[in-house]
Amino acid sequence: xxxxxxxxxxxxxxxxxxxxxxxxxxxxxxxxxxxxxxxxxxxxxxxxxxxxxxxxxxxxxxxxxxxxxxxxxxxxxxxxxxxxxxxxxxxxxxxxxxxxxxxxxxxxxxxxxxxxxxxxxxxxxxxxxxxxxxxxxxxxxxxxxxxxxxxxxxxxxxxxxxxxxxxxxxxxxxxxxxxxxxxxxxxxxxxxxxxxxxxxxxxxxxxxxxxxxxxxxxxxxxxxxxxxxxxxxxxxxxxxxxxxxxxxxxxxxxxxxxxxxxxxxxxxxxxxxxxxxxxxx
Amino acid sequence: xxxxxxxxxxxxxxxxxxxxxxxxxxxxxxxxxxxxxxxxxxxxxxxxxxxxxxxxxxxxxxxxxxxxxxxxxxxxxxxxxxxxxxxxxxxxxxxxxxxxxxxxxxxxxxxxxxxxxxxxxxxxxxxxxxxxxxxxxxxxxxxxxxxxxxxxxxxxxxxxxxxxxxxxxxxxxxxxxxxxxxxxxxxxxxxxxxxxxxxxxxxxxxxxxxxxxxxxxxxxxxxxxxxxxxxxxxxxxxxxxxxxxxxxxxxxxxxxxxxxxxxxxxxxxxxxxxxxxxxxxxxxxxxxxxxxxxxxxxxxxxxxxxxxxxxxxxxxxxxx
Numbered sequence: 001x002x003x004x005x006x007x008x009x010x011x012x013x014x015x016x017x018x019x020x021x022x023x024x025x026x027x028x029x030x031x032x033x034x035x036x037x038x039x040x041x042x043x044x045x046x047x048x049x050x051x052x053x054x055x056x057x058x059x060x061x062x063x064x065x066x067x068x069x070x071x072x073x074x075x076x077x078x079x080x081x082x083x084x085x086x087x088x089x090x091x092x093x094x095x096x097x098x099x100x101x102x103x104x105x106x107x108x109x110x111x112x113x114x115x116x117x118x119x120x121x122x123x124x125x126x127x128x129x130x131x132x133x134x135x136x137x138x139x140x141x142x143x144x145x146x147x148x149x150x151x152x153x154x155x156x157x158x159x160x161x162x163x164x165x166x167x168x169x170x171x172x173x174x175x176x177x178x179x180x181x182x183x184x185x186x187x188x189x190x191x192x193x194x195x196x197x198x199x200x201x202x203x204x205x206x207x208x209x210x211x212x213x214x215x216x217x218x219x220x221x222x223x224x225x226x227x228x229x230x231x232x233x234x235x236x237x238x239x240x241x242x243x244x245x246x247x248x249x250x251x252x253x254x255x256x257x258x259x260x261x262x263x264x265x266x267x268x269x270x271x272x273x274x275x276x277x278x279x280x281x
Numbered sequence: 282x283x284x285x286x287x288x289x290x291x292x293x294x295x296x297x298x299x300x301x302x303x304x305x306x307x308x309x310x311x312x313x314x315x316x317x318x319x320x321x322x323x324x325x326x327x328x329x330x331x332x333x334x335x336x337x338x339x340x341x342x343x344x345x346x347x348x349x350x351x352x353x354x355x356x357x358x359x360x361x362x363x364x365x366x367x368x369x370x371x372x373x374x375x376x377x378x379x380x381x382x383x384x385x386x387x388x389x390x391x392x393x394x395x396x397x398x399x400x401x402x403x404x405x406x407x408x409x410x411x412x413x414x415x416x417x418x419x420x421x422x423x424x425x426x427x428x429x430x431x432x433x434x435x436x437x438x439x440x441x442x443x444x445x446x447x448x449x450x451x452x453x454x455x456x457x458x459x460x461x462x463x464x465x466x467x468x469x470x471x472x473x474x475x476x477x478x479x480x481x482x483x484x485x486x487x488x489x490x491x492x493x494x495x496x497x498x499x500x501x502x503x504x505x506x507x508x509x510x511x512x513x514x515x516x517x518x519x520x521x522x523x524x525x526x527x528x529x530x531x532x533x534x535x536x537x538x539x540x541x542x543x544x545x546x547x548x549x550x551x552x553x554x555x556x557x558x559x560x561x562x563x564x565x566x567x568x569x570x571x572x573x574x575x576x577x578x579x580x581x582x583x584x585x586x587x588x589x590x591x592x593x594x595x596x597x598x599x600x601x
Contacts, residue, residue, distance in 0.1 A: 057354065058354060058355050058356055059354060059355065060355055060356075064354065066351075106382065106383070107382075107383045107384060108382060108383075108384065115354055116350060116351070116379055116383045116385070117378050117382045117383045118378070119378065120374050120377075120378045122343075123343075123347050123374075123375055123378060123379050124347075125347070126343070126344045126345075126346070126347020126350075126351065126375075126379075127347045127348070127350050127351035127354075127379055128351060129344075129347070129348050129351060130347065130348035130349060130350060130351020130352040130353075130354070130359075131351040131352070131354045131355065132351070133336065133348065133351070133352055134351070134353075134354060134355035134356070134357050135355060137312070137333070137334070137355075137357065138355055140355065156343070157344055157347065157375070160339075160341035160343055160344035161344050161347065161348075163339070164338060164339070164341065164344055164348070168336075
């Protein structure tokens with residue numbers, strides 16, 4: 001592994017602080033899923049991806065990432081800024097008028113690092129497949145990654161895409177599902193059970209592996225394993241178990257923090273549990 | 282009245298098919314996707330010529346639009362093909378978010394638009410697509426009138442940077458525009474100069490407007506006929522110049538009267554040059570099964586309907 005696991009864990013702690021401060025400052029946004037996916041996105045951007053922070057939309061000869069569950073924009077923006085796509089000070093503008101950091105990620109404001117709008121769920125897997133097909137046409141051997149919520153799998157378009165990619169051997173694609181078991185109205189079990197996700201994706205023809213998304217060493221291991229399975233005729237799917245709200249004790253084990261912001265006291269309590277490792281923006 | 286003749290009838294979808302092959306030859310970045318209607322969209326020639334650049338996605342239109350959006354990242358110019366209903370209503374949110382809002386260079390190509398799809402009936406006869414798509418910021422909306430114009434438009438949109446909706450149809454209609462014409466997006470075509478009334482027509486209604494113009498000429502009415510092939514961006518200057526001269530308008534389109542070309546023109550006139558206007562369009566209803574000609578007659582999209590609309594609007598102009 002290129003980057004030290006301890007170092008990545010330190011970055012993830014700072015990213016979690018960013019997430020909380022961003023949603024607190026505008027009193028809106030989605031901290032729960034953002035906190036849960038912090039380790040994954042830090043590992044992806046600081047260890048796995050071969051990418052250029054000097055952003056070009058076409059992203060030729062570099063790995064691409066598509067966030068399909070766009071509501072976890074806080075973690076995406078923090079990781080992009082901390083990677084060097086734009087100044088971390090801009091995180092303070094999240095969800096405020098005239099910002100490039102829209103509530104859900106967009107290309108419309110030309111924020112470096114974002115290649116398609118997301119927010120309306122279920123569309124990102126198709127887009128990632130398209131980008132992967134273009135890489136094949138361009139003889140570009142780099143990879144395409146995408147991230148999806150588990151609740152998002154209730155969208156039908158996901159399964160259209162799930163059927164397409166294996167049949168057409170889109171094997172330069174690694175899609176990850178954030179399996180936190182929560183959605184707005186409750187647990188996925190209560191709202192609309194997803195059933196046996198591994199069996200479902202395997203039945204569609206994907207190479208499936210599972211990781212603990214809140215264990216940095218396991219995230220690194222899983223991403224490396226996923227990469228090793230590309231180029232073998234099948235798309236790769238990572239089932240990533242996470243805890244919504246991970247890193248802040250009172251935000252975990254509930255769907256309550258899916259889409260609400262902490263107040264001043266809650267912010268202070270949450271920040272007290274997360275070390276400021278790189279310096280707040 | 283300028284004389285227009287034709288030697289053959291062809292379907293506009295075949296113009297698309299021919300244009301797509303030509304666009305593919307001109308630019309290797311042109312790729313095409315189809316949702317199980319390759320024959321109906323006349324995309325088989327492109328598929329045969331460029332098999333590695335053709336993607337059969339099956340009956341999964343939402344996925345097709347998303348894949349097309351992704352294909353643009355890295356420089357491809359995707360053309361999606363399915364019926365107009367499945368190109369718009371079925372995938373409106375995918376077009377809105379992944380294509381229009383994301384400013385992706387996707388060309389959404391839609392056949393079997395309007396009533397002239399015929400016997401399949403109202404489930405397939407979308408009459409709302411122009412309205413749906415023109416409301417999306419950044420979209421270009423084009424509805425050519427015959428085989429040659431559709432072919433030229435297909436070649437032109439490949440060279441245009443930005444999302445486009447190209448609408449065409451199933452029936453064989455007169456081929457009366459020039460072969461190998463240059464298609465200029467957003468530039469109205471003066472079909473016939475006249476002074477009494479402006480007829481703005483799009484798609485299959487352009488030929489009917491020409492037929493109407495001939496009948497009107499026999500009645501001593503000098504109709505100006507303008508082909509608005511690009512509904513967005515609208516050629517506002519051409520519309521205002523014409524209406525400043527004629528003082529009244531008939532709009533003609535194979536679409537619901539709500540939200541189509543007529544409404545785009547009415548908005549321009551209301552703001553700049555309020556003038557009497559009559560609509561030749563479907564009167565806020567769904568279609569039904571029947572032959573194309575029967576349907577165009579029943580739903581008021583015939584040559585005679587244009588003549589009647591002109592007489593009505595001229596009476597209103599005179600009464601003003």
